[in-house]
Amino acid sequence: MGGKEDRGEVARFMEALANQRLTLERLRKRITRRLAILVNSCVHCGLCSDSCHYYLAENSNRFIPAFRTDRLSSLFRRYHTWLGRRIPFWVGAKGVEELSIKELTDAVFGECSMCGRCAINCSVGLDIGFLIREARKILAELDQVPGGLQSTVDKAVTTGNNMAITEEELIGTLQWLEEELQQEVADRRAKIPLNKVGARVLYTLNPREPKFFPLSIIAIAKIFYAADEDWTISSTNFDATNYAYYSGDDQAARTIAGRLVEETERLGARILAVTECGHAYRSLRWEAPNWLGKRFDFQVKSILELIADYIRQGRIRLDSSIHSAPVTLHDPCNLVRYGGVMEVQRYILRKAVSNFVEMHPNRERNYCCGGGGGLLSMSEYAELRLKAGKAKAEQIRRTGAKVVAAPCHNCIDQLMELNKKYKLGIETKTIGEIVADALILPSRRVNSAIESASKKG
């Protein structure tokens, strides 16, 4: 028995040693200019503390953003600074042997949604979200990504979408949705075009939509129909999400994003329209060109930007009286703070609802709902995730709104859970759904034009 235990101890020790060596190697490989600048700049002022929704909910030191990133910075100081090599305790430099992989994994995967609110509030100007992803990259190379998140990435890489929806399943769902659409708009010509070569817009989905929220697909299809848009969906490469962005696996992220880029080029679309999903937008709009090392010949746009264009150009008309209950807007971090899409959603909502109420703070200063960072796929952190959503729940409650418009499916899932936990009594909707309900369809538009002409006559 004793021998077996000893052998187990030795194996564990050897594994830990190998992990340490790997961590060091990875760290050395990972040092980019941006990383070196950031880890040299934190002054430990602590002003970032209450910008973090985790810290606000738990009020514990370990949730201070600077504390979280200090695990990575302390490694850097230990091996890459003169004082850190000689008198480590003086500058808080820690070697890999002092690093607990479990602790680091919890800190960067389970206790941070990479929302970047601390980055906007940092007195120096450090993008702490970037540092967290760098730490995630190291852990990804050490195979330390939490199981739920890793399996979501694996599914996307092996099956083409993160819910392993087969092509037949998707086609079946879309055919059914097309029939629904035709009934709704009372027009047999209304279509959900599949794999159409030469369409102007290639629309992408979050696999949650065909699986759990098909109404949001009908909503967008209805808007495209009303705007008379030339659009299509790919039956094989439709998944806009990229959980490898969250897991820190750039190779997988490249594969996932690369498929959509190739599909857009194959179909010859001029616009790759990203569904209402914050991290999908960020991944495709901002990160994919860097992952793939090329500039795209097409535009990557959020579906919100297209809808706003349709309204501005008069291609769709909305009846805001349909939505008379107060509606508030949640700003998804990756769409707004890291994506720069800030005003179009407000423009749309002011046209689509009659009582739009802003949350405070909003735009790039918004609170994260807690559902980002891949946290929805990591069940081991679910309890903490819901606690961390308290700041958002209170924000919503203060608006008195009955409907929360959230242009992100991850956020919607989290908001639905927050709704239950904090008894908010709200309904969450995508902006597409709100717009679709308020649409004045072309036929009604014709009818109303005839009516007004006859009145004038």
Add this chain to the structure above:
Amino acid sequence: MLPLSQALSLGALLFCIIALLYMLLQVRHLPHQRDLATPRGRWWEGIVYAFTKALLPWSKESSTRHLVSYLAGVVFHLSTFFALFLFFLSFWLKSVPASLKLWGSLGLWSGLLCGFGLLLKRIFTPHLRSLSYPDDYFSNALVEAFLLVSWISLREGEFPPYFYFIAVIFFLYLPLGKLRHALFCLYARAVWGSFFGRRGVLSLWGAKRTEGR
């Protein structure tokens, strides 16, 4: 021929500049990913924002919520820059003008008080203490000492050898410990501004201007 203390301080300054330049070159040589995504905003606008509007106390929630700490930090840094200016001036100045004595002393005293307040906050606030290492306390104390000898020198109307000796320690330590943020913070701020400016998140004239791009 310069007195020994002055010569030593200039030597330390030279070391400091060379060490910082070396670090800067090292960082410049690290791999850097060029951003290939089509910009929405302007990177330079973000940088201008980072060094202007972003510094205003009401521009960030963190500075609004912690206004006293933020302003104390600003005053502490400004008076450190003033002490550095005095250091350079000391090589040319035969006697200290009365106006400089008055306003300089005021500035240095404000800096001393603010720095001391921040040091106390670091010692007595648990969450801040958890973030701090000996380097954090020492760096603050060293700058305090530099401010103190600068003030004494101003009051005396001459710059005694210990002013230069403290300057020697200050310049020697600057590239080694936390104080090197003097260089990297500027760089980090520029990177921050450029990153969010390019994405149209930070804009001098508000996000509406960048949305259409």
